[in-house]
Amino acid sequence: MYLNRNLHEKFMSPNDIQMIHEYTLKVLDEIGIIFESERALEVFKHHGARVDGETVYISEQLLHEALKTAPSEFELFALDNSVKIGKRYEPVTVGNPAHFQIIHTDGSIKNTTLDDVVNFHKLAETSEVIRMSTSVGYDTDDIDKTLDNMYMPYVALGLKYSSKPVYQANAVTPLNWKNKDLTEAAREIAVFHKKFFDIWDKPVVLSNLALLSPLAVGSEVLANMFGLIEENQPVIFIDCGMTNLTSPPTLMGSIIQSNATLLAAIVLTQLVNPGVPAMFGSVSGPTDMRTLQLAVGAPESMLIQMGLLAMGRFYNLPIRTGVGVSSALDADYQAGAETMMMLTTGLVGKSDFILNTAGPLATYNMGSYEKYVLDEITASYLKRVNQGIMISDKKACFDLMKKVGPRGDYLKGRTSRDYREEHYLPKIFNRHGGNSTVLIEQNGTLRDRAGREVKERLEAYQLPETTKTQQKLLNEYLPPQFRY
Amino acid sequence: MYLNRNLHEKFMSPNDIQMIHEYTLKVLDEIGIIFESERALEVFKHHGARVDGETVYISEQLLHEALKTAPSEFELFALDNSVKIGKRYEPVTVGNPAHFQIIHTDGSIKNTTLDDVVNFHKLAETSEVIRMSTSVGYDTDDIDKTLDNMYMPYVALGLKYSSKPVYQANAVTPLNWKNKDLTEAAREIAVFHKKFFDIWDKPVVLSNLALLSPLAVGSEVLANMFGLIEENQPVIFIDCGMTNLTSPPTLMGSIIQSNATLLAAIVLTQLVNPGVPAMFGSVSGPTDMRTLQLAVGAPESMLIQMGLLAMGRFYNLPIRTGVGVSSALDADYQAGAETMMMLTTGLVGKSDFILNTAGPLATYNMGSYEKYVLDEITASYLKRVNQGIMISDKKACFDLMKKVGPRGDYLKGRTSRDYREEHYLPKIFNRHGGNSTVLIEQNGTLRDRAGREVKERLEAYQLPETTKTQQKLLNEYLPPQFRY
Numbered sequence: 001m002y003l004n005r006n007l008h009e010k011f012m013s014p015n016d017i018q019m020i021h022e023y024t025l026k027v028l029d030e031i032g033i034i035f036e037s038e039r040a041l042e043v044f045k046h047h048g049a050r051v052d053g054e055t056v057y058i059s060e061q062l063l064h065e066a067l068k069t070a071p072s073e074f075e076l077f078a079l080d081n082s083v084k085i086g087k088r089y090e091p092v093t094v095g096n097p098a099h100f101q102i103i104h105t106d107g108s109i110k111n112t113t114l115d116d117v118v119n120f121h122k123l124a125e126t127s128e129v130i131r132m133s134t135s136v137g138y139d140t141d142d143i144d145k146t147l148d149n150m151y152m153p154y155v156a157l158g159l160k161y162s163s164k165p166v167y168q169a170n171a172v173t174p175l176n177w178k179n180k181d182l183t184e185a186a187r188e189i190a191v192f193h194k195k196f197f198d199i200w201d202k203p204v205v206l207s208n209l210a211l212l213s214p215l216a217v218g219s220e221v222l223a224n225m226f227g228l229i230e231e232n233q234p235v236i237f238i239d240c241g242m243t244n245l246t247s248p249p250t251l252m253g254s255i256i257q258s259n260a261t262l263l264a265a266i267v268l269t270q271l272v273n274p275g276v277p278a279m280f281g282s283v284s285g286p287t288d289m290r291t292l293q294l295a296v297g298a299p300e301s302m303l304i305q306m307g308l309l310a311m312g313r314f315y316n317l318p319i320r321t322g323v324g325v326s327s328a329l330d331a332d333y334q335a336g337a338e339t340m341m342m343l344t345t346g347l348v349g350k351s352d353f354i355l356n357t358a359g360p361l362a363t364y365n366m367g368s369y370e371k372y373v374l375d376e377i378t379a380s381y382l383k384r385v386n387q388g389i390m391i392s393d394k395k396a397c398f399d400l401m402k403k404v405g406p407r408g409d410y411l412k413g414r415t416s417r418d419y420r421e422e423h424y425l426p427k428i429f430n431r432h433g434g435n436s437t438v439l440i441e442q443n444g445t446l447r448d449r450a451g452r453e454v455k456e457r458l459e460a461y462q463l464p465e466t467t468k469t470q471q472k473l474l475n476e477y478l479p480p481q482f483r484y
Numbered sequence: 485m486y487l488n489r490n491l492h493e494k495f496m497s498p499n500d501i502q503m504i505h506e507y508t509l510k511v512l513d514e515i516g517i518i519f520e521s522e523r524a525l526e527v528f529k530h531h532g533a534r535v536d537g538e539t540v541y542i543s544e545q546l547l548h549e550a551l552k553t554a555p556s557e558f559e560l561f562a563l564d565n566s567v568k569i570g571k572r573y574e575p576v577t578v579g580n581p582a583h584f585q586i587i588h589t590d591g592s593i594k595n596t597t598l599d600d601v602v603n604f605h606k607l608a609e610t611s612e613v614i615r616m617s618t619s620v621g622y623d624t625d626d627i628d629k630t631l632d633n634m635y636m637p638y639v640a641l642g643l644k645y646s647s648k649p650v651y652q653a654n655a656v657t658p659l660n661w662k663n664k665d666l667t668e669a670a671r672e673i674a675v676f677h678k679k680f681f682d683i684w685d686k687p688v689v690l691s692n693l694a695l696l697s698p699l700a701v702g703s704e705v706l707a708n709m710f711g712l713i714e715e716n717q718p719v720i721f722i723d724c725g726m727t728n729l730t731s732p733p734t735l736m737g738s739i740i741q742s743n744a745t746l747l748a749a750i751v752l753t754q755l756v757n758p759g760v761p762a763m764f765g766s767v768s769g770p771t772d773m774r775t776l777q778l779a780v781g782a783p784e785s786m787l788i789q790m791g792l793l794a795m796g797r798f799y800n801l802p803i804r805t806g807v808g809v810s811s812a813l814d815a816d817y818q819a820g821a822e823t824m825m826m827l828t829t830g831l832v833g834k835s836d837f838i839l840n841t842a843g844p845l846a847t848y849n850m851g852s853y854e855k856y857v858l859d860e861i862t863a864s865y866l867k868r869v870n871q872g873i874m875i876s877d878k879k880a881c882f883d884l885m886k887k888v889g890p891r892g893d894y895l896k897g898r899t900s901r902d903y904r905e906e907h908y909l910p911k912i913f914n915r916h917g918g919n920s921t922v923l924i925e926q927n928g929t930l931r932d933r934a935g936r937e938v939k940e941r942l943e944a945y946q947l948p949e950t951t952k953t954q955q956k957l958l959n960e961y962l963p964p965q966f967r968y
Contacts, residue, residue: 005494010832016875023880034890055890101920109921215890245895248888249903251873253881286907289899293917299868300907307873327913329920332930333855334913336820337862341869344828348494362920371817378821384783385825389735389791391500396507397737406518406539406699411729415773419733423770423784429811429818433777436585436813436846437593446816 002090005386007349011303012310020311023256024263028058033215033264037222043271058264066267069274072316073352074234076132076203078165079464083131085206085234085279085352086318092352093379095124096359097136097169098154099367103330105451112367113142114479117154120359120367121161122461123454129376130358132206133162136169139176143479148178155189156477159196160484163464166193167355168207171224182220186227194231196473203234203277208355211239211261213246213284217268229269234277236320236353237265241284242294243304251286251300255307258284262308266317279353280312281320296363297326297338305345312351320353322346324375325360331371331447335361339371340378347382370450373457377426384424394418428453486574489870491833495787496794504795507740508747512542517699517748521706524752531755542748550751553758556800557836558718560616560687562649563948567615569690569718569763569836570802576836577863579608580843581620581653582638583851587814589935596851597626598963601638604843604851605645606945607938613860614842616690617646620653623660627963632662639673640961643680644968647948650677651839652691655708666704670711678715680957687718687761692839695723695745697730697768701752713753718761720804720837721749725768726778727788735770735784739791742768746792750801763837764796765804780847781810781822789829796835804837806830808859809844815855815931819845823855824862831866854934857941861910868908878902912937 012020032055035041041051050057073086083092098117103109117140124130135158139150147153151172158166170176172185186207193205207228209221228235239258241247247254262280269278285294285301295301305321312319322345326338346354358375359367395418404410425431428449432439443449466474471484478484496504516539519525525535534541557570567576582601587593601624608614619642623634631637635656642650654660656669670691677689691712693705712719723742725731731738746764753762769778769785779785789805796803806829810822830838842859843851879902888894909915912933916923927933950958955968962968 007491007494010489010491010494011872016873019875019880023882026882027885031886031889103920212891214885214888214892214894243894243907244899244903246893248881248884248894249900249906250879250881251906252875252879253885255873256880256882257885288909288915289903289907290909291915291917293915295915298908299865302869303873327915328930329914329924330929331817333815333817333820333858333934334930336817336822337824337858337865338820338913340821340824341828341865344825362914363917365917366920374817374821381783381821381825385786388495389500389739389787391503391736395734395736396503396740397732397734398507398510398740400732401511401698401737401741402515404698405515407696408698409730410698410727410732415728416733419728419773422733422735423727423773424782425772425774429822430813430846431772431777431779431811432775433847433849436587436850440813445814446812446818450817 001088003386003388004087004350005348008306008310008313011306017310017314020252020256020259021314024259025060027256027260028063028264031215032057033217033261035217035222036219039226040222040268043268047271056264058267063263063267066270067315069270070266070317071275071277073318074203074277076165076206076234077197077199079163079197081164083165087313087352089352091346091350091354092131093129093357094132094167094353094355095120095130095134096356096367097134098138098140099360099365101366103361103366103368105370105447109366111141114140117157118161118482119458121158122458123372124164125162126457126461127376129379131164132167133158133164134167134169138170151176152477153479155192156474157482160474160478160482166205168205171209171221173220182223183227186224187231190228190231190233196470206234206236208236208238211237211265213239213241214257215261217265225269226272229273229276232273232276234279235269236279236281237262238281238320239284242287243300244289245287245292247284251304251307254284254304255311258282258308259311277318279320280315280317282308283321283323284308294363295327296323297342299341302341302345306349309345309349309351319351320355321351322349322354323356324358324378325356325364327363329362331361331368331374331450335371339375343379343382347379348386350386369454370447373428373450373453377429380424380426390422485572487870487872488571488834489832492790492794492797495790501794501798504736504740504743505798508743509544511740511744512547512748515699516541517701517745519701519706520703523710524706527752527755540748542751547747547751550754551799553754554750554801555759555761557802558687558761560649560690560718561681561683563647563681565648567649571797571836573836575830575834575838576615577613577841578616578651578837578839579604579614579618580840580851581618582622582624583844583849585850587845587850587852589854589931593850595625598624598966601641602645602966603942605642606942607856608648609646610941610945611860613863615648616651617642617648618651618653622654635660636961637963639676640958641966644958644962644966650689652689655693655705657704666707667711670708671715674712674715674717680954690718690720692720692722695721695749697723697725698741699745701749709753710756713757713760716757716760718763719753720763720765721746722765722804723768726771727784728773729771729776731768735788735791738768738788739795742766742792743795761802763804764799764801766792767805767807768792777811778847779811780807781826783825786825786829790833793829793833793835803835804839805835806833806838807840808842808862809840809848811847813846815845815852815858815934819855823859827863827866831863832870834870853938854931857912857934857937861913864908864910874906
């Protein structure tokens with residue numbers, strides 16, 4: 001059982017939650033949610049919901065009934081390991097999907113390549129913090145663009161290079177899998193994972209499904225959803241409203257809007273396949289009206305996500321929120337400050353699943369190897385913060401204090417077990433004292449040290465063991481240069 | 485009335501607080517505290533405390549009696565402004581004292597000069613975040629070393645270049661004021677401020693007095709204390725234990741030890757001058773046993789300070805804790821992450837006074853102009869976080885949501901008052917989207933942008949107005965090149 005500090009209680013009172021809940025009911029009942037899918041609309045009609053064009057109106061009763069079967073937790077399996085996702089468990093810290101670009105150790109910025117995709121899998125695999133493998137159907141410049149199916153190669157790369165449970169960051173679209181029914185494609189992906197793991201009756205791939213703001217669920221996402229939940233695979237609905245642009249100008253309004261859209265989508269999953277896990281996810285944030293950009297690492301972003309975390313807990317749903325993302329353009333001071341603040345939501349807040357715990361910059365557009373290993377330390381700091389102060393008669397150390405006495409010295413003999421139990425000692429971060437010029441000369445800048453850690457981790461990486469059958473499965477999709 | 489989120493309640497339960505309180509009573513009664521001052525020992529004896537050599541044993545009754553007169557809040561005055569310090573008020577965010585060295589915009593590291601001291605006063609004076617002037621008796625290389633009194637020149641510089649209420653970071657010692665009784669010197673400093681402000685019956689200078697770990701108060705600090713509290717000036721006792729070195733290896737033990745020493749010192753002030761404000765301060769932290777350095781920005785540091793914050797609130801004392809300090813060697817990712825985490829204690833925790841809100845690096849040894857303006861943003865982020873989510877029928881924006889509807893657009897006309905009320909838009913931090921290479925070329929790196937902000941602030945700075953009498957007072961002590 002994980003020590004849950006429920007930090008969100010300091011930001012949302014039971015009255016606040018009740019008020020947002022009631023406005024959410026009004027939104028669902030009076031404004032409605034657009035579902036861009038005939039099949040979804042039919043499901044809602046079949047269950048007695050009022051449907052007008054593509055707009056679905058959900059009553060309190062229907063919401064209540066559907067939420068009854070929505071699981072509050074679930075377990076996701078890989079070959080020889082699994083993660084448990086839910087309130088009782090440690091938040092599952094997940095790395096980054098591939099970004100459009102990478103800022104490299106020398107400061108140069110280049111488009112992401114297949115090698116980068118593989119390297120990030122290697123970092124995830126060798127990480128003590130990152131607990132899942134992130135597969136992503138992003139089309140790097142060097143993927144074979146003549147392929148109809150540009151999605152499965154990335155799935156195969158993930159399964160080859162990481163043995164951790166699989167998170168699927170992107171849905172299938174007509175761009176990454178041409179000439180294919182999307183529901184069929186999503187089913188195929190689910191079945192491929194089942195086949196690879198030889199696990200047929202449990203969750204094996206957790207997929208992200210992005211909602212549209214305001215108050216809509218798009219056709220491609222719905223097509224993917226049907227395929228995945230028919231195969232009993234868990235999904236995450238993720239909302240990313242931007243204040244004053246795609247959501248109201250206030251934080252409260254934005255929370256209500258996200259809440260309503262998320263609940264509507266989760267209701268649908270339960271009407272289709274009662275009991276299938278569906279996560280309540282939000283990375284909504286403020287718009288910086290000077291630039292019209294999502295200010296992903298802004299304080300308002302933390303607050304909106306904290307508010308939605310409180311709402312997710314109110315409905316007893318598994319929650320994805322909190323991100324190690326910054327609007328910064330490099331692994332600089334802004335990146336450190338924003339990442340620390342944003343990860344506090346998930347790690348002390350606490351949510352159940354934190355995508356982008358490590359690596360992303362420039363509002364998700366850019367990745368950084370250095371930031372990845374630095375973010376791991378930030379996450380570790382917050383995990384230690386969440387552990388808190390250990391309180392017991394033993395930990396009071398009264399007898400030791402008496403023995404040492406005023407003006408005495410505690411530095412004696414071997415470093416005690418108590419010290420080791422209570423202190424997290426990071427790599428890379430400076431902990432030396434003395435002449436800073438000399439220290440920088442000797443150990444390099446933080447970027448240098450992070451760069452060395454990346455290099456060592458990539459060198460120490462070992463390919464997970466797989467059977468011939470598995471290799472054959474993957475070879476069908478792996479880009480030629482990455483085949484077994 | 486400031487919105488106090490009492491974040492410390494998520495880290496210390498009432499039972500935890502009670503247990504630490506009880507162990508503290510045992511420490512005060514059975515182990516005792518060393519006071520290196522005949523005068524202090526006589527005061528304690530006079531009030532019935534058991535004294536053995538330099539060790540004073542304080543009973544629960546004596547503690548209880550003394551705490552009765554200790555104020556929970558006070559106001560500190562300057563010429564035409566003041567700060568209120570206490571639980572009901574916003575935490576007073578205070579800048580940095582001068583450091584031994586400065587890391588400059590070009591990355592070069594140089595010893596601090598008088599010009600740097602003045603520049604930091606100028607930054608404080610032009611700051612929207614920093615609310616006090618920090619005077620510090622640090623002997624820069626370029627002070628006239630033949631002076632007996634090398635303390636007052638820094639006091640005079642502070643009063644000349646900043647009009648904000650005065651915080652005095654260092655005590656007088658035989659090194660910075662030669663051939664002078666320290667109590668007499670401290671009185672003179674207090675009287676000098678009274679004279680300068682022409683305020684004779686109110687607090688005008690708040691002084692820091694550092695305790696010794698474990699469990700002792702040094703002779704110089706006590707000599708200063710007597711002078712200051714006789715002049716009815718408030719003091720801050722500040723404890724900086726280091727786990728496993730000068731305090732127990734556990735966080736709980738360190739908290740008990742700091743708590744006991746702080747309470748003992750505060751008891752003394754009330755026995756000497758009942759009702760004089762005495763603050764409960766701690767910047768204690770963990771030792772990194774690999775380097776034997778204070779890990780000032782470590783998670784254990786945040787936890788110890790959060791624990792002591794809870795204890796200070798328990799005794800209803802005004803509290804100093806939380807620091808914008810990092811072990812980092814530059815205004816880099818580590819500096820951002822550690823500063824954000826450490827300032828959370830003070831700004832969301834919350835404490836009443838936060839020294840080193842902006843500027844310090846390398847565990848207090850180094851200052852950075854760039855970090856100063858970046859830390860101001862970090863503090864502003866956390867102030868916004870502390871404001872929280874505004875909840876009301878108006879803020880729900882239901883009618884607007886209905887008007888815009890699903891898939892609608894909120895971007896219409898002028899940016900609303902609600903948006904402006906709820907969004908903090910920082911300078912310097914990147915909020916642009918698009919091509920990162922181009923953005924860095926156009927706007928420079930974060931360090932470049934911070935450097936420009938520093939330059940603009942120093943250029944925009946205007947010398948506070950003073951009377952001829954005040955100028956004459958200061959000219960007596962100002963280094964020649966800084967005289968009116």
